[in-house]
Amino acid sequence: MFTTFIDLFNFEGFWDYFPDLMRGAAISLQLTFCVMLIALPLGLLLALAKIGRSRILRIAASFYIEVVRGTPCLLQLFYIYFVLPAFGIRFDPFMAGVIGLSINYSAYLAEVYRAGIVAIPHGQVEAAKALGMSRRKMLRLIILPQAIRVVVPPLGNYCISLFKDTSLVSIVTVRELIFTGQIISSTNFQYFTVFTIIGAIYLFFSYPAALLVRYLEKRMAIGARRPVVVASDIAPVATVEGTAKS
Amino acid sequence: MIRLESINKSFGAHHVLKDVSLTVDKAEVVCVIGPSGSGKSTMLRCINNMEDIGSGTISIDGQPVYRYERDGKLIVDSEKQIEAIRAKVGMVFQSFNLFPHLTVTENITVAPIHVLGRSRGEATDIALGLLEKVGLAMKAQAYPHELSGGQQQRVAIARALAMRPKAILFDEVTSALDPELVGEVLRVMRALADEGMTMVVVTHEMGFARDVSDRVVFMADGKIVESGKPHELFSAPQQERTRDFLRSVLERNREMGAAASR
Secondary structure, three states, X not given: OOOOHHHHOOOOOHHHHHHHHHHHHHHHXXXXXXXXHHHHHHHHHHHHHHHOOOHHHHHHHHHHXXXXXXXXXXXXXXXXXXXXXXXXXXXXXXXXXXXXXXXXXXXXXXXXXXXXXXXXXXXXXXXXXXXXXXXXXXHHHHHHHHHHHHHHHHHHHHHHHHHHHHHHHHHHOOOOHHHHHHHHHHHHOOHHHHHHHHHHHHHHHXXXXXXXXXXXXXXXHHHHHHHHHHHHHHOOOOOXXXXXXX | OEEEEEEEEEEOOEEEEEEEEEEEOOOOEEEEEOOOOOOHHHHHHHHOOOOOOOEEEXXXXXXXXXXXXXXXEEEEOOHHHHHHHHHHEEEEOOOOOOOOOOOHHHHHHHHHHHOOOOOHHHHHHHHHHHHHHOOOHHHOOOOHHHOOHHHHHHHHHHHHHOOOOOEEEEEOOOOOOOHHHHHHHHXXXXXXXXXXXXXXXXXXXXXXXXXXXXXXXXXXXXXXXXXXXXXXXXXXXXXXXXXXXXXXXXXXXXXXXXXXXX
């Protein structure tokens, strides 16, 4: 017997579990939103600590970033949800998910910010210093506004990747999309139908978001071309900072 | 106004400034010439503490600054004190270093507003006046990438002037420019010199050094070899090293002239 793709679907009871799926999607979106709300500023603070002048903060930030990036996100979630209660620290599943993902993403975002900041030509720092700006003013008025242009597209991509990674918190019983799918399919056994619909839901949100990021990338690239144009103006005689000392 | 006393400075094992002493009076224009790697730029950058010095004393306005000994005790200026000095001593760079995310006017007003605490309106008025002076009033709303190199450098000079500095340091400001754009920047600098601005100019423009400066300093191998009135130094250099340098520069200029007339 020849079965078509459509024949594989079994929509029996669809309207019974569809609201559950929508609730799951809402949880996934909420997680994404909450985690970004924490990880975006936390990542920036970590990046500033890592490039800052305080040795202690530098070491602390590096340690945090390396430990978080060097261990699986799943392990971090397990730790928060299953290990910490042994020390009397208890979170409900959603909170545990938010904390775990925030810790994870802040470390990755810190590296994105840092890369954006160090990409600013050293001449900008020199010019700001020569005008009598303090480090803080230089950062706020000169460095960060330029770094933002560089980091917006990668930050957007991390946002999308986070939306998909919220599926990880199903492991600590957060009723997001995947966990909801597991519950539904374990009772009606329509694995193909349920998980295909879930896949479509993920795609429904992440694909337009990816288009948006691509659009931002193009817009930012026009802005980012500015310093490059400057550089090509001076290319014939100028040399890289530090090699032209006389 | 600016006084360097026996400045020594090393980058690792490389001894770049050897016992350099120099005094620049108020309203004086001092040009520093010399071969690449002679320490000219490094000396200039020590004046506003863009580089630390190894030993020696720098004084600005009669005050020892940055790190110095008083009554046998080492005194190190705080960040704030250093920032205050930088706000009074302007600097213009070889690579312009305009802020690409700000308009021309904002480039000029950002430091007066946020460092000197001027109001936006006042700072903007000053900026527009300075743009007029450097001949770029029509570019007030442009972004740096829309300007030629010469225009960018003139904005950079206006940016330094907006701080109402007591002196300005020029670090090979025409070296990165296409030859046909050098003149417009030198004209602005000449006008500043005529107005009595105190200027220390590291340059390869011998014509400018000869015509505009009150004193020319020749540096080689981290030392000040010779200094004097421009006509003295250029027409009757006392040191062999100076003669060699001037001869090689003259030859290069002659070749360029010959190439141009061909």
